[in-house]
Amino acid sequence: MKMPAFSMAYWRTSLHDPGLRLLLAALIVAIAALTSVGFFADRVERALERQGSALMAADLVLEQGGAIPESWLKQAGELGLETARMVGFPSVIIVDEQPLLVQVKAVGSAYPLRGRLEVETPNGNVGTAPADGEAWLEGRLRDRLRATLGETEIQLGEITLNAAGILINEPDRGGNLFQLAPRLMISYEDAERSELLGPASRVRYRLLLAGDADRIEAMRAWLKPRLLQGSSLVDLENARPELRTALERAERFLGLAALCASLLAGIAILLATRRYVDRALDGAAVMRTLGMSGGAVLRWHLVRLFVVVIAAVVGGSLFGLFGQQALVALVGEWFGSALPAPGMRPAFIGLLFGLAMVIGFAIPSLLRIGRVPPLRVLRRELDAPGLSGWLVWLLGIAVFVGLLIWQVQDYRLAGAMAMATLAALALFMLAGRLLLGLLSPLRRTGGTAALGLAALARYPQLTLLQLAGFGLGITLLLLLAVVRVDIIDTWQASLPEDAPNHFLINVQPDEAAALKKLLTERRIPNSGLHAMTRARLVEISGRAIEPTSYESLRARRLAAREYSLSFGAEMQADNRIKAGRWWNAEEAEQPGFSVEFELAETLGIDVGDTLTFDVAGQRVMAPVTNLRTVAWDSFNVNFFVVGTPALAGEIPVAYITSLYIEGSSEALTVDLANAFPAVSMLDLRPILAQVREIMERGALAVEMVFAFTLLAAALVTFAAAQVSRDERAREVAVMRTIGASRKRLLGAVLAEFGLLGFIGGLLGALLAAISGYLIAVELFDLPGRINPALWWLGIGAGTLVVALVGWLATRRLLAVPPMRVLNSG
């Protein structure tokens, strides 16, 4: 039999089908949630990347000892990249015949390519590179020079500069932690004219590059074979380990937020489809009586469903765009104009996602329509056999896992989420069966509560479906409302307010005791003095280090760089041993190295390998006895490589410590300068502020993204209550006909939904507690804790909200005269 044509009138009628409406709404919310998350996360991630880029003032930085060839600049220009040249070197300036060591940073006029430069000048604040003949001074340099803006003359090599502005914010300032001398920023051309860029000088040239990721990649590929020994390419990935950690965490949070929305949407679609199918069965039976095959009836509904998907993708994507725009408006001041325009990718993903959701969550239930017995036209109670409940859920989960892997690109996370979802469903089904078993005897009694509770036992499949829907909804809501906040709090607390904010470096061994005494007297919290020296890794187990032998640029860079080698008997508190073990008192007297785990992995170092370092011409050799992880974002003094105290005896060392200073550090700076002239104090606060801001932005972005998961959860709750609406309407009408009072029916419904909410809430709290604990410990390396609020919120709010939803759904049914329901078939 030919498939009937679909007229516009037919579609208008379809829109009035409550099941189809719910399905459409579920899909729209699902796609809107995903695309909002998609558009927004896409933009936020790109903004966060840019924020990271701001710390380099570029997307990619080439750094080397020699001048950047013109041809490289030309190539970058041809690729459409923005470029800025930069050169840095230490030099002595003369002001009023007084010499002073400064760190010169000479920048091209386009600097900075990313981030914001802020300079205070007599004519107001500006954000541009200094013009020829002008110099921007760091605040402490102005103080030392007692300079007057616009008047003080600074002699640098062969040129004279005017102190024209004070550096307030320099985006790539944190680029080098160990920058001692105060900053003097001048124009690149002035640096060339100064004649200080001779071949023997300690000059580092940089080429800053910025542009589209593709073009940056093209430039990187072009540069790679042309790099000289000692050149390095620095990008966001290898720029700053503590920043990378923060970014990775933010990305994981966003991914997790998107997943929660998808899962809830899937359940809502599952429930909505059930309602749609229940209502479509009568029509399907008529079609079969008229001669349509089961397959044709199914295809007819599949076409209908496909049109719904298309409509949902269009509507959902539009809502998604509005949604993300609302988010942008909310956090506009955080991301400002730096937030890139929405890309098309999330909309395309929305389409694929919509189809996948329908395949996983709607079609398995829709198969029932094709199997409807034609006899149903005479015997309405004849049902259509469907796939077993377990199979329907399994197919949904399979698609969900597929979406997970596709979206998170992390098999471990996807696997963990899939296992968690399966375990949760198994728990709900098991609890549901147990509940049904316990409720069975209630069918024999006639009290109000019993009437409602017996209703649960009368429709076991529906009860299990609703319990799973409510329960998973409650679990995810609890994860959002309680666990998420706990994790973010713990995450932010991992960078405590009293994190070290100053470093003291270059403390000579003979000054160590006196400095320690001074810090103790002044009650300044510090990390203790750590012996360190600069060293270059030259051999691993007798193999000479050859940076070019490594595949990755990161490995090459790490192989070529100088390390701050430390020595100590105790391990830093924020370190964790990954392999081998930390040395005991006896082993501390033997030569030995402890290596940071990621560095060891990158360079191929294992416990038992012998490392040889070159320390000012002296070779220091020792076996690796352990590998450890380091919490770089703790801002404690940390080292890639630590040697036993036994090794320190052979080589000259200086000491380093980190301090927490509340308020101004000026007084201490002066005292230190007087007592320990060689010691330099480094103020970390600007860098700390930058990192904390990035973390806060990450947390805020996550909260925004989770708002959509809330919407999806609300829809699941609604869908779970709606799925039984038709059966309930008939039941209510019959009961009203034979004399049940409104109060009685509402009481029964409250008991029924309240119990569902109670069980769902109890299990939801249990699951949220377990998964929250695991997420904190396994995913984010944070200490796990279980918030007692989970229990009372889960059980209390679960019971109340679900009972309320049931009450609202039934209250409207009670307002309809029974005759109308009974006459409707």
Add this chain to the structure above:
Amino acid sequence: MPDGHALEILAAIDMQVNAGEAVAILGPSGSGKSTLLGLLAGLDQPTQGRVSLLGQDLAGLDEDARAGLRAGRVGFVFQSFQLLPGMSALENVALPLQLGRMNGARPQAETLLREVGLGERLSHLPRQLSGGEQQRVALARAFAGDPEILFADEPTGNLDADSGERIIDLLFNLRDRVGSTLLLVTHDQQLARRCDRTLRLNAGRLLAAA
């Protein structure tokens, strides 16, 4: 109505059914028979006019009070049976007794089901029963609690002749035993003849009493 005009389903109906009487309302499809039955039973409300049930004016009663009036005193039999699909035959019959908070609901329901010949089908769900059997369950449910009045809406409309006949016999037997007033809506003249009197309805108007 879409054209803005009000649709008149019933008009100028003035009728009275006395206690213990069996009255048939006869009329073609769409004449408003079922609507009239719904109004008389308080399942719906008229836009104009008054209905009294069991001596009580329904106009002053809200939905709940009307339900309360029906509880345990009014029985129903529908053309489409209207059994609750999730409940067994026994549970369906026991329901009005439980709603009326009567003791021994289940034994009473069991007795009634045996009376209609379904003693072996107590735990069957409606979908496991034939149409005739379902209507017998509906009859048992209607007479549970010995109602003062029974409303029957085309009780044989969905059944074959044999089953229909059996149902009607059962209905009148039960009614005779219980002594309920009966209000029967049908388009079957023969069936109408078994009642004490017949009211004819056409296009929403009562024609004449027979």
